[in-house]
Amino acid sequence: MDTNAETAPAIRYVAVTFDCPDPAELARFYGEALDLPALYSSDDFILLGREGAPGLGFSRIADYRRPTWPDPAQEKRAHLELSVDDLDAATARMLKLGATEPDTQPSPDRWRVLLDPSGHPFCLTTLA
Numbered sequence: 834m835d836t837n838a839e840t841a842p843a844i845r846y847v848a849v850t851f852d853c854p855d856p857a858e859l860a861r862f863y864g865e866a867l868d869l870p871a872l873y874s875s876d877d878f879i880l881l882g883r884e885g886a887p888g889l890g891f892s893r894i895a896d897y898r899r900p901t902w903p904d905p906a907q908e909k910r911a912h913l914e915l916s917v918d919d920l921d922a923a924t925a926r927m928l929k930l931g932a933t934e935p936d937t938q939p940s941p942d943r944w945r946v947l948l949d950p951s952g953h954p955f956c957l958t959t960l961a
Contacts, residue, residue: 848880849911850890853951854897862931862950863889867915899952913955920945923957931933 853859860871861878866959869881872888882888900909917923924945928934932947935954939946 846887847889848888849913850878850892851911851951851953852894852897853891853953854894855951856891856893858931858953859891859949860947865930866927875912886932897951900948900954901952902935902946902948903953912953914944915955915957917957917959920957920959927957 851859854915856857856877856879860874860881861904862908863869864881867881867889869883869888871879872882873880875894878890880890897906898926901907902909915923920941924947927947931950932955934945934947937946943960944956946956948954
């Protein structure tokens with residue numbers, strides 16, 4: 834250990850932010866799904882979360898292009914993995930909130946791939 838080195842600055846993980854055409858729509862979807870309130874809101878950005886814990890952000894992008902998963906034409910950049918107790922019940926709830934279910938399901942008994950209202954894939958799983 835280098836005792837002469839300066840103390841490293843504190844760096845804390847705050848949020849993951851998703852690009853989207855409508856931050857209010859995506860924040861409503863994930864806020865209801867995960868029971869997260871808005872910590873900050875403007876026309877172009879919304880941050881969901883709880884004080885002192887990492888959150889989810891949604892940023893308006895004027896020329897947003899939906900991911901085309903599983904078609905690689907417009908690839909996804911990231912996706913969420915959400916742990917659930919019951920895949921069928923959780924899938925039904927997310928569909929009711931506005932998710933869609935793509936035809937491709939790589940392993941439907943272990944996890945379900947759904948698309949949020951902006952087209953971002955996310956997974957529901959009983960693992961974890």
